[in-house]
Amino acid sequence: MSLRRSAASRVLRPARRRPRADPAMPTINIVFLLLLFFLLAGTLTAPGESEIDPARVGAEAGERLPRPLLAITEDGALSLDGRTIARAELAEAIAGLTAPDGGDTPILYVLAARDLAGSVLVQILGEASAAGAATSLVVLNAGGGQASP
Amino acid sequence: MRRPRARARRGFVLTPLVDVIFLLVIFFALSSRIAPFGLIPVSGQGRATVGGNGTETTPRSVAPADETLVVLRGRARLGSRVLALDALRPAAIRMREAGTRSVLLLTARSARTEDVARALDALQRAGVENVRLIAAPAASAETGGGEASP
Numbered sequence: 001m002s003l004r005r006s007a008a009s010r011v012l013r014p015a016r017r018r019p020r021a022d023p024a025m026p027t028i029n030i031v032f033l034l035l036l037f038f039l040l041a042g043t044l045t046a047p048g049e050s051e052i053d054p055a056r057v058g059a060e061a062g063e064r065l066p067r068p069l070l071a072i073t074e075d076g077a078l079s080l081d082g083r084t085i086a087r088a089e090l091a092e093a094i095a096g097l098t099a100p101d102g103g104d105t106p107i108l109y110v111l112a113a114r115d116l117a118g119s120v121l122v123q124i125l126g127e128a129s130a131a132g133a134a135t136s137l138v139v140l141n142a143g144g145g146q147a148s149p
Numbered sequence: 150m151r152r153p154r155a156r157a158r159r160g161f162v163l164t165p166l167v168d169v170i171f172l173l174v175i176f177f178a179l180s181s182r183i184a185p186f187g188l189i190p191v192s193g194q195g196r197a198t199v200g201g202n203g204t205e206t207t208p209r210s211v212a213p214a215d216e217t218l219v220v221l222r223g224r225a226r227l228g229s230r231v232l233a234l235d236a237l238r239p240a241a242i243r244m245r246e247a248g249t250r251s252v253l254l255l256t257a258r259s260a261r262t263e264d265v266a267r268a269l270d271a272l273q274r275a276g277v278e279n280v281r282l283i284a285a286p287a288a289s290a291e292t293g294g295g296e297a298s299p
Contacts, residue, residue: 115261
């Protein structure tokens with residue numbers, strides 16, 4: 001008797017309504033993943049820097065665009081971290097740079113247009129070195145580097 | 150006994166959150182650059198030292214080097230040989246194995262940044278320890294012969 005009553009009450013009990021997931025959740029998940037991707041893989045660029053097409057070499061390591069970044073356009077115009085500077089102001093701008101942790105020489109990263117005259121590049125590198133900065137040339141990894149001997 | 154009326158639960162409003170995240174995605178998509186950059190350390194007073202940690206110091210005068218490499222547009226002249234820049238790395242490896250430790254890299258007026266970078270990269274990857282980079286004087290004629298038009 002009691003068994004029959006309990007069975008009846010179980011049948012008559014209204015079905016528990018499960019909370020329905022918001023249909024926007026998959027979209028939000030994908031957008032979060034996109035956000036994470038751009039945060040981790042992207043490099044913020046100042047206006048003008050993204051227009052520079054750097055030299056392509058078979059470099060192996062992939063690096064993010066470092067700072068401080070001296071961008072040199074094809075016609076030799078300079079900008080340091082997005083701020084346009086004259087050639088004569090380069091030494092003064094380098095004097096304002098701070099050395100990385102554990103070093104006493106500031107490092108200036110140079111992003112030069114691939115079609116910039118090589119002699120202009122060498123002159124600017126020389127001026128930067130003379131102003132007391134170690135320089136590093138930013139190139140684009142073209143991939144397909146030759147195998148090591 | 151009267152049961153208390155169930156309070157209406159307010160749903161979690163996602164729309165403002167999604168709006169903000171979409172704006173962030175658009176910002177990063179437009180302002181970031183996804184490219185595998187590489188770095189070639191260059192240091193010294195108007196010269197380059199490749200292959201070190203970028204902090205070596207070189208003498209102020211242009212000291213003679215074991216070998217002189219002239220970079221032209223798309224080519225390089227090593228001694229009397231004119232090479233395509235693609236063939237520079239094997240030549241640099243042979244040069245290093247023959248005992249060359251320092252290279253004077255001279256950029257001709259026709260050389261572009263791409264040519265200089267490819268030459269530096271080839272020497273660096275070949276294991277040449279000391280590369281000094283100098284530019285040809287502006288008034289001088291084109292350095293070296295055998296330059297092909299691009």
